Amino acid sequence: MTSETSVDRANQIQELTEQAQTACATTGAASSECIDAWTAVEAAQLESSSPQTDKRSSLDRYCADSPDAAECRIFDV
Numbered sequence: 274m275t276s277e278t279s280v281d282r283a284n285q286i287q288e289l290t291e292q293a294q295t296a297c298a299t300t301g302a303a304s305s306e307c308i309d310a311w312t313a314v315e316a317a318q319l320e321s322s323s324p325q326t327d328k329r330s331s332l333d334r335y336c337a338d339s340p341d342a343a344e345c346r347i348f349d350v
């Protein structure tokens with residue numbers, strides 16, 4: 274992850290936090306708008322803290338490296 278991406282994500286989290294605070298101040302802490310806003314903040318924080326990994330399964334990665342392997346063959350029936 275580049276530092277520019279880190280800055281962009283930090284700015285996004287800051288903006289979402291401000292939006293959540295505003296939503297809670299205007300609609301109340303128990304409102305669905307407030308809860309949804311804080312859920313978005315948590316999701317952005319989780320995304321920025323998790324490492325960027327290959328989202329393919331181990332079988333998909335294996336088949337990409339070994340397309341002729343028996344496990345990777347696709348048969349038309």
